[in-house]
Amino acid sequence: MSTGVHGPGRAQIEERTLRTDRWWLAPLTTFLVFGTFVVYATVRAFANRDYFAEPYLSPFYSPCLGDCVKGSSDFGQPFGWWPLSAALIILIFPLGFRMTCYYYRKAYYRAFWLSPPACAVAEPHGSYSGETRFPLLVQNLHRFFWYAAVAVGLILTYDVFLAFQAMPDEYALGDGETGGIHMGLGTLLMAANVTFIWLYTLSCHSCRHIVGGRLRHFSKHPVRYKLWTWVSKLNAHHPKYAWYSLFSVALVDLYVFLLASNVIDDVRFF
Amino acid sequence: MTGYQLKMRVWRGDADGGDLGNYEVEVSEGEVVLDALHRLQATQAGDLAIRWNCKAGKCGSCSAEVNGKPRLMCMTRLSDFDPSETITVTPLRAFPVIRDLVTDVSYNYEKAKELPGIELGPRDADGKRRMMQVDVERGQEFRKCIECFLCQNTCHVVRDHEDNKKAFAGPRFFLRYAELDMHPLDTRDRRDAARDEAGIGLCNITKCCTEVCPEGIKITDNAIIPMKERVADRKYDPLVWLGNKIGLRNKDNEGRTPV
Numbered sequence: 001m002s003t004g005v006h007g008p009g010r011a012q013i014e015e016r017t018l019r020t021d022r023w024w025l026a027p028l029t030t031f032l033v034f035g036t037f038v039v040y041a042t043v044r045a046f047a048n049r050d051y052f053a054e055p056y057l058s059p060f061y062s063p064c065l066g067d068c069v070k071g072s073s074d075f076g077q078p079f080g081w082w083p084l085s086a087a088l089i090i091l092i093f094p095l096g097f098r099m100t101c102y103y104y105r106k107a108y109y110r111a112f113w114l115s116p117p118a119c120a121v122a123e124p125h126g127s128y129s130g131e132t133r134f135p136l137l138v139q140n141l142h143r144f145f146w147y148a149a150v151a152v153g154l155i156l157t158y159d160v161f162l163a164f165q166a167m168p169d170e171y172a173l174g175d176g177e178t179g180g181i182h183m184g185l186g187t188l189l190m191a192a193n194v195t196f197i198w199l200y201t202l203s204c205h206s207c208r209h210i211v212g213g214r215l216r217h218f219s220k221h222p223v224r225y226k227l228w229t230w231v232s233k234l235n236a237h238h239p240k241y242a243w244y245s246l247f248s249v250a251l252v253d254l255y256v257f258l259l260a261s262n263v264i265d266d267v268r269f270f
Numbered sequence: 271m272t273g274y275q276l277k278m279r280v281w282r283g284d285a286d287g288g289d290l291g292n293y294e295v296e297v298s299e300g301e302v303v304l305d306a307l308h309r310l311q312a313t314q315a316g317d318l319a320i321r322w323n324c325k326a327g328k329c330g331s332c333s334a335e336v337n338g339k340p341r342l343m344c345m346t347r348l349s350d351f352d353p354s355e356t357i358t359v360t361p362l363r364a365f366p367v368i369r370d371l372v373t374d375v376s377y378n379y380e381k382a383k384e385l386p387g388i389e390l391g392p393r394d395a396d397g398k399r400r401m402m403q404v405d406v407e408r409g410q411e412f413r414k415c416i417e418c419f420l421c422q423n424t425c426h427v428v429r430d431h432e433d434n435k436k437a438f439a440g441p442r443f444f445l446r447y448a449e450l451d452m453h454p455l456d457t458r459d460r461r462d463a464a465r466d467e468a469g470i471g472l473c474n475i476t477k478c479c480t481e482v483c484p485e486g487i488k489i490t491d492n493a494i495i496p497m498k499e500r501v502a503d504r505k506y507d508p509l510v511w512l513g514n515k516i517g518l519r520n521k522d523n524e525g526r527t528p529v
Contacts, residue, residue, distance in 0.1 A: 004430035009366035018338030109474050116426040119478035128431045130472035140506040209499035217454045219402030
């Protein structure tokens with residue numbers, strides 16, 4: 001490295017870092033967990049099967065707008081001609097939201113790009129232009145992905161309501177009973193997932209800016225100021241919600257996959 | 271335990287070269303790294319150069335790197351380390367070294383000069399200026415900055431890339447940009463300047479500035495990201511542009527002059 005900590009004028013110290021703590025643990029953990037999620041989500045998104053088990057729809061495929069299995073398309077099939085997996089039509093929105101998220105950026109710049117791997121640990125790159133050029137200039141569009149994420153959140157919430165609906169005859173419990181509402185373990189998992197998705201979406205830095213952060217006079221906008229204080233409280237936990245919702249979305253998909261591929265039966269409460 | 275022999279490695283040298291020297295120094299319970307270095311200076315290394323002043327974490331003078339972590343030496347307690355551990359102290363590694371633990375931090379003062387100062391609008395009819403309490407409170411966090419420049423030192427944009435120093439103001443000054451851009455009485459619009467002159471786009475929000483701030487200022491979440499969002503309003507958001515054109519946006523930014 002010709003510049004940086006080994007550059008001329010700086011104190012001549014051979015080591016890239018003198019840190020003695022386990023600074024590599026956090027980026028390594030992030031790398032392994034995110035990497036596992038990416039592999040799992042890619043496999044599941046391209047699989048185009050086992051994504052619907054009445055009344056549960058995998059969040060990777062919701063809304064199912066392609067040539068989807070019977071009962072899974074609650075918003076029609078406007079992309080019925082789409083030859084590939086229906087997940088690929090809609091995943092760009094949650095994927096784009098997370099890829100441009102201010103927390104995920106920190107996490108993957110550190111863990112995947114080592115820029116820097118940890119604080120005061122010299123990065124291995126010879127040059128650096130940050131987010132000033134394409135493609136990383138696209139990170140500035142985070143707010144548009146947030147708008148889409150709100151729509152995705154609403155759709156996933158609707159899916160939870162559907163998961164409470166009475167089941168058709170062939171799924172009846174006991175002596176043909178089909179009335180009332182349904183609740184299984186899948187319903188609970190979907191409800192937990194959508195809670196984390198909303199906490200993650202509403203704690204977003206762009207959301208914080210949009211609801212009130214961009215104002216210069218809080219005093220002239222008392223309602224927006226109040227909203228900003230609420231979002232600010234959530235925002236402090238944004239990284240946590242990013243992780244929880246990542247796990248919950250994968251877990252719901254895994255549960256639906258296991259049901260749809262007949263590996264397990266739904267744990268049904270009523 | 272009242273006292274023990276602390277093993278230290280301290281960087282000694284200047285711009286032409288240097289090395290880590292090994293020392294053992296008597297220390298007492300409740301002392302900090304700066305105390306140990308002062309005793310070292312008094313008993314074994316009279317020519318050891320250290321910059322320090324208040325010994326209370328408020329002047330921002332004694333910034334250095336302790337076991338590789340950017341810290342204030344006066345706020346780094348020896349009790350945080352095992353007595354058998356060797357503590358390594360080096361100068362800040364992002365700035366040119368002058369001698370031993372003293373670096374030339376003038377980069378920061380150059381950047382401070384480039385920053386457009388506040389430009390207040392006309393006074394009220396009674397000759398006073400007024401701000402509501404919520405608007406005053408918003409900037410208080412940023413004013414806690416003691417200018418220790420640990421954030422500037424840790425930021426990999428300049429620490430690892432000397433060539434970026436020309437284009438990049440650094441976290442301490444994004445704090446100032448944000449404070450002024452959120453100021454209801456300021457008449458300047460700093461969004462273009464934050465992108466073009468201060469280079470906020472170079473920041474990839476990896477949050478090391480926040481991690482090392484001895485005042486606990488949420489530099490990234492409360493200053494840099496809000497400032498990036500303001501730049502996005504101005505430069506990257508066609509909806510904001512359209513809203514401004516058809517008068518749907520609030521009038522918060524009216525009457526401000528871009529700098």
